[in-house]
Amino acid sequence: NAGVTQTPKFQVLKTGQSMTLQCAQDMNHEYMSWYRQDPGMGLRLIHYSVGAGITDQGEVPNGYNVSRSTTEDFPLRLLSAAPSQTSVYFCASSYGQGNQPQHFGDGTRLSIL
Amino acid sequence: SQQGEEDPQALSIQEGENATMNCSYKTSINNLQWYRQNSGRGLVHLILIRSNEREKHSGRLRVTLDTSKKSSSLLITASRAADTASYFCATVPVSNTNAGKSTFGDGTTLTVKP
Numbered sequence: 001n002a003g004v005t006q007t008p009k010f011q012v013l014k015t016g017q018s019m020t021l022q023c024a025q026d027m028n029h030e031y032m033s034w035y036r037q038d039p040g041m042g043l044r045l046i047h048y049s050v051g052a053g054i055t056d057q058g059e060v061p062n063g064y065n066v067s068r069s070t071t072e073d074f075p076l077r078l079l080s081a082a083p084s085q086t087s088v089y090f091c092a093s094s095y096g097q098g099n100q101p102q103h104f105g106d107g108t109r110l111s112i113l
Numbered sequence: 114s115q116q117g118e119e120d121p122q123a124l125s126i127q128e129g130e131n132a133t134m135n136c137s138y139k140t141s142i143n144n145l146q147w148y149r150q151n152s153g154r155g156l157v158h159l160i161l162i163r164s165n166e167r168e169k170h171s172g173r174l175r176v177t178l179d180t181s182k183k184s185s186s187l188l189i190t191a192s193r194a195a196d197t198a199s200y201f202c203a204t205v206p207v208s209n210t211n212a213g214k215s216t217f218g219d220g221t222t223l224t225v226k227p
Contacts, residue, residue, distance in 0.1 A: 004155070035217075042117075042201055042217035043156070058214070090155055099144050099163060099205075102215065104155030 002026050006091050006105035013081045013112050021076040021108050023091030031094045032074040033058070033102070034066065036087040043090060049074055081112045117145075117202045117218030125224040132189040134221040136202030137182075143205045145178060146215065147187050150199045159187075159200075164207075192225045199223070 007022045025032065030051050035043035035058075045058030049068040063085060065077040074093075078085060088109050092102040120135045136145070144163045148156040162169045162178045162185065169176045175188040189196055199222045203215040 033214075040219070042219045045214060045216075048214060059216075092156075099161060101146060101158035101161060102156075102203075104157070106153075106155045 004091055004093055004103050004105035006089075006108050008108060009106070010109045011111070013078075013110065015081060015083060015112060017081050019078055019081070021078075021089055021091075021110070023074045023076065023105060024072050025074075025091075025093040025103070026072065027093060027095065027103065028071060029093035029095045029103070030071070031100075031102075032068065033092045034064070034074070034076045035090045035092065036060065036085075037090060037107075038087050046076065046089075078110075083112045086110060086112045117204050117216060119200070119202060119218045119221040121221060122219070123222045123224070125226065126192055128192060128194055128225055128227050130192055132192050132196070132223055132225070134187050134200055134223070136185045136187070136218055138185075138202075138204045138216075139183065141207045142180075143207050145176075145185050146203045146205075147174075147176060147185075148201045148203060148217075150201065150220070152198075156201065189223075192223075194225050194227045197223060197225045 004025045033048040034046040044060050047066040049055045055066050088107045090107045091105045094100045094102045117136050117138045146161045147159045150156045160171045173190045178185045199220040201220045203217045
């Protein structure tokens with residue numbers, strides 16, 4: 001199984017550009033999340049989804065949009081990129097509620113110039 | 114603010130020694146999980162301990178949980194160079210059983226010297 005797949009692995013944008021980070025999982029997990037990780041820090045939750053058609057905001061949602069039209073895919077959209085959004089973005093999925101481990105992709109390294 | 118905080122921020126040991134890292138959190142939790150992150154990779158789940166458990170083992174890993182002190186520790190015994198990584202604790206609060214709303218600490222960077 002591929003697990004959680006994120007594309008692209010690297011991206012450089014100019015301030016004001018928009019783009020979509022892709023995330024797909026093949027484990028039929030209901031729960032999917034997007035995190036950002038800044039240097040030397042842990043992960044901060046951007047948005048999450050508990051199933052197709054259902055999304056909610058995390059700790060740092062401003063400047064990002066998500067949608068969940070299928071169980072497998074959970075894209076993250078940057079509406080108008082800003083240098084403060086330079087970070088490594090991780091997508092994760094999990095099965096069921098509460099006491100289940102999250103499975104992570106290898107991340108997208110995004111630089112905003 | 115982050116729910117979990119790891120201590121120490123960095124730890125350097127020799128191969129064969131034990132490594133202990135700690136996690137403190139602020140609110141009552143449903144469970145606590147430990148993850149490992151190798152450089153340039155995503156996080157990998159190591160072990161989950163529920164709030165009604167005090168100790169859990171998995172291979173060379175031993176995790177303890179003290180809910181009265183709101184703290185957990187991860188012990189890696191007989192460390193190997195391949196254990197070099199960052200280690201994060203993540204908590205799921207009692208108020209939210211959705212694993213997708215885990216809160217991560219800033220991590221402990223472990224270096225194991227051959």
